[in-house]
Amino acid sequence: MYGKMVKINLSNGQIRREQIPPEWIEGFIGASGLAARLLWDRLDVNRSPLDPGSPLLFATGPLTGTAGPTTGRFTICGRSPQTGWWGESNIGGFVGPELRFAGIDFLWIEGVSDRPVYLWIYNDQIEIRSAEHLWGKADTYQTQEIIRREVGIPQVKVACIGLAGENLVPFAGILSDHGRLAARTGMGALMGSKKLKAVAVRGTQRLVMERDEEYRKLRVASNKRLLEQNMTAVLRSTGTSGGAEYLQYLGDMPQKYWTAARFEGADKISGATMAETILRGTTACQGCVISCGREVEIEQGSFPTNGVVKGPEYETICSFGSQLMVDDLAAITALGDLCDRLGMDTITAGNVIALAYLLYGQGKLTTKDSGGLVLRWGDPEPCFSLLRQMATKEGLGNLLAQGSKALATAYGDEDLAVQVNGLDVAMHDPRAFSGQALAYVTSPRGACHNQSDYFNVGLGGTVDEIGIGFTDRFSPVGKGEQVARHQHWRTVCNSLTTCYFAVVSPGEILELLNAAMGWDWDMTTMLKAGERAWNMKRLYNLKLGWKPENERLPRLLLQPLLDGGQEGNIPDLSTMLEEYYRYSGWDRMSGYPFLWKLEELGLKDLVEQKYGDAVL
Amino acid sequence: MFRFPSDEWIKAMMQDLNQSQSYKEAAKNWEGDFYFIIEPGGMLTETVTLYMDLWHGECRNAFKVEKLDGLKPAFQLKGPVSVWKKVMTKQLDPMQAMMTGQLKLTGNMAMVMKNVRAAKELVESCTRIPTEFPL
Numbered sequence: 001m002y003g004k005m006v007k008i009n010l011s012n013g014q015i016r017r018e019q020i021p022p023e024w025i026e027g028f029i030g031a032s033g034l035a036a037r038l039l040w041d042r043l044d045v046n047r048s049p050l051d052p053g054s055p056l057l058f059a060t061g062p063l064t065g066t067a068g069p070t071t072g073r074f075t076i077c078g079r080s081p082q083t084g085w086w087g088e089s090n091i092g093g094f095v096g097p098e099l100r101f102a103g104i105d106f107l108w109i110e111g112v113s114d115r116p117v118y119l120w121i122y123n124d125q126i127e128i129r130s131a132e133h134l135w136g137k138a139d140t141y142q143t144q145e146i147i148r149r150e151v152g153i154p155q156v157k158v159a160c161i162g163l164a165g166e167n168l169v170p171f172a173g174i175l176s177d178h179g180r181l182a183a184r185t186g187m188g189a190l191m192g193s194k195k196l197k198a199v200a201v202r203g204t205q206r207l208v209m210e211r212d213e214e215y216r217k218l219r220v221a222s223n224k225r226l227l228e229q230n231m232t233a234v235l236r237s238t239g240t241s242g243g244a245e246y247l248q249y250l251g252d253m254p255q256k257y258w259t260a261a262r263f264e265g266a267d268k269i270s271g272a273t274m275a276e277t278i279l280r281g282t283t284a285c286q287g288c289v290i291s292c293g294r295e296v297e298i299e300q301g302s303f304p305t306n307g308v309v310k311g312p313e314y315e316t317i318c319s320f321g322s323q324l325m326v327d328d329l330a331a332i333t334a335l336g337d338l339c340d341r342l343g344m345d346t347i348t349a350g351n352v353i354a355l356a357y358l359l360y361g362q363g364k365l366t367t368k369d370s371g372g373l374v375l376r377w378g379d380p381e382p383c384f385s386l387l388r389q390m391a392t393k394e395g396l397g398n399l400l401a402q403g404s405k406a407l408a409t410a411y412g413d414e415d416l417a418v419q420v421n422g423l424d425v426a427m428h429d430p431r432a433f434s435g436q437a438l439a440y441v442t443s444p445r446g447a448c449h450n451q452s453d454y455f456n457v458g459l460g461g462t463v464d465e466i467g468i469g470f471t472d473r474f475s476p477v478g479k480g481e482q483v484a485r486h487q488h489w490r491t492v493c494n495s496l497t498t499c500y501f502a503v504v505s506p507g508e509i510l511e512l513l514n515a516a517m518g519w520d521w522d523m524t525t526m527l528k529a530g531e532r533a534w535n536m537k538r539l540y541n542l543k544l545g546w547k548p549e550n551e552r553l554p555r556l557l558l559q560p561l562l563d564g565g566q567e568g569n570i571p572d573l574s575t576m577l578e579e580y581y582r583y584s585g586w587d588r589m590s591g592y593p594f595l596w597k598l599e600e601l602g603l604k605d606l607v608e609q610k611y612g613d614a615v616l
Numbered sequence: 617m618f619r620f621p622s623d624e625w626i627k628a629m630m631q632d633l634n635q636s637q638s639y640k641e642a643a644k645n646w647e648g649d650f651y652f653i654i655e656p657g658g659m660l661t662e663t664v665t666l667y668m669d670l671w672h673g674e675c676r677n678a679f680k681v682e683k684l685d686g687l688k689p690a691f692q693l694k695g696p697v698s699v700w701k702k703v704m705t706k707q708l709d710p711m712q713a714m715m716t717g718q719l720k721l722t723g724n725m726a727m728v729m730k731n732v733r734a735a736k737e738l739v740e741s742c743t744r745i746p747t748e749f750p751l
Contacts, residue, residue: 229717230714230715230716230717230719230720230721231715231716231717233721233722233725234715234725234728234729236725237724237725237726237729238725238726238729242725242726242729243715243729244729245729245730245731245732246711246729246732249732249733267730270729270730271726271729272725272726272727272729272730273726273730275726276726459711459712459715460709460711460712460713460715460716461715461716462716470712503716503717
């Protein structure tokens, strides 16, 4: 039965097991949707995200580990140290499935240990072990290897933090396997604040679905269909950065810290070029037929890899490539690898460094500030020093580690930072797809493409079955409703947890979910659960002080780029927001869902019970 | 007016491509011949296969395939005639058609993803050919 939770208090070593109420599961499905409901009860606006009482939640979904289409994923949730708002970070690999094989669907960690520790979970045995020999000494790959040797079981899976998490860098991530990172919103810092270096897990139980044979047939058929998709073939051949040339052509790929329309080097750093030059193999998350992970090797030149390392994903080739005007795939590979070892989000790290380059180019930031580093567009060399300094909070890195907003503010121009609600904008320029601007500003975790990848709809990834069709990519018309619907659908995906790269229809997902859980839901019920979870995250942020005024784009994204694929477009946010609020049933003034919407979603009592009528 | 899909039509396109400077530039790195497979719809009652040999910005050969044995092109692009019409009349972006599986592609994906502009220029060429569709 799905919903088994283990709660560990690292302050006193107490370990408890609970069953999540079935009505909560039916309300919010699982993973980050259900996590929002669970963490709501613990939300205290007066408590800092890094307070020992702030929980860290490893949350699997009801399909995690079931070998369904792209179901190897899980989510890590908590209040974000980076943004102060709702935090969640999705991660692939094998740790989520392994947790479920050990009989754990949710792992709730609170308190703080008096010394560095790691958790060793072997089926129903849970042990808190010393990590003093790892803390400050072992990078994320070394940590996995050392723990694997210590527990003596080669199949053990490890999720761990690096130096960045130990040093509470607000955009530190949690890494598992070969470069699978829960990168965004700083869950690694939350883990580091608890003095928790790693979670190691091995489970041997078989997951049994409620309608097991039906599920088996459905997942086999669904994986077969997925394997036949063109999109799967592209990802398998060229990885997530395979579309770089296309995205550059459309103006989606950001360049020179969001200030340039063209980057002639895009074809030198794309997944297609990677496939033709340095690719040595591919990797997949548990049970995934796509296999988008890259394994690369560079034997010669300035950045040899000394063996096979993870190849950079799309976001990383932008972060350390186009954003810095670097067209050296070897350098980008090395910087991505360094970020993984330090346990840092490449999107934020790359954005912050690119902002430093911009400030340097403007003559505001000088070599005096940078300790002699010359931050010239196209030169990747200084990034190696800056990344290490950020992870250890030394030199200019100490300021950079506070994020782009802090960096811009330090140089007297806070709005120069391309971030929304504290999270640096993902590598999809909203000027290329207006709807993505709306998705960014309304996302509960800031400017993120993993609450809604609406830009994909503009690329042709429509979901016609649930009324998300193709529209003009620049026009604001109809985007309010379309983006809201897309967010509800993607919240279902995030609650399961499935990967956005999988072209799997809502109808297939509904059948899989019903078979897994023994339900007989229709499409409306499933999408309503997505909407409910979306509103739950909204309520979480509203309680923390979120206002409609927060929903805006930074200055640089409101300046047109005329000579590229964006064709000078500026997203008409106010038109889209009006329609979005109307469709969502939210009050434009307060930002709260209307009472009728809360009643419709079954959330009214929950809100009243905790906060009374005042907030409504 | 050229009827699509026919031998006359694909030869007209070959001629147009070889006169296009913008195609020559966009496809300068392209290597690989194609089967364009057009599945029935409307007045088109049977599947038609067109062949094109595209090489570094040049179309070296093009014809309607009468027998499928013998040739082994590097790429195949397959779909209903209704989708082909949408692409050729610019109602549907060729990359979108491909990524969403409306046109099924087999072949070296890395080569395709690196040559987005060449695909766009192929469509531009289609729009220049006076075409009669069987729909």
